[in-house]
Amino acid sequence: MKALLRWKQSYHIFLGAHHQKSQLTAKQLSSESAYRSVEPLRIDVESDESTNAAFKKITQKFNRVACLIHNAGACFDSYIGKEITARQAWNRTWDVNVSRAHAMTIASLLLLLNSQHPRLLFITGGLSSLQAASYSSNQKNVIPAAGLPKTLPFVGYWSAKAGLNMLMVEWAKALRKDGVKVWVVAPEACSPH
């Protein structure tokens, strides 16, 4: 977001979020930037009704989207066994992190292709790389002792982000000849050292 605000081209930025806190962030960012406008966009990515309403709001103002960033992410692993079952947690994790990114990419294709320099970004996580997750020297890779119980604290979240990586690869191939630049970005540095 900060990089977008500093970018030399003037963008109108829709900042999607489902909580009031992020709506306030959009207002604050907009007031801090003289050349950009940041507009809060109420969206719950788990709801088709909400995502449809958000796209309607965008298309009422613009006929193109230069850059779509799939930033929304959530981890429900810690609720397993307390409020929800493992299956419920996994379904929700995959819905927020992966399924909605696919559905929203499909919904925004026409808007992206209307842009001169379309970009599509997926926000993943360092340990969703199969290679990084396999390094025994990586301190984040904890190998539990033999015997039960086995706890896998973030397995649903990391698995979903690994799925998101594959989704990015597939969209990068599908949109290559349309000139859409597609990336996956991991916020934290995950190194085997």
Ligand SMILES: NC(=O)c1ccc[n+]([C@@H]2O[C@H](COP(=O)([O-])OP(=O)(O)OC[C@H]3O[C@@H](n4cnc5c(N)ncnc54)[C@H](OP(=O)(O)O)[C@@H]3O)[C@@H](O)[C@H]2O)c1
């Ligand atoms: N922070 C890290 O160390 C880290 C590491 C690896 C990957 N990531 C990824 O980076 C991205 C941003 O994470 P963050 O660190 O900024 O965490 P965060 O503060 O928890 O941000 C998550 C964002 O997702 C939004 N979100 C969650 N569920 C949503 C829903 N159903 N509908 C709409 N928006 C929803 C939240 O909106 P509200 O504010 O409205 O709830 C929030 O803006 C995520 O994809 C996360 O998985 C972060």
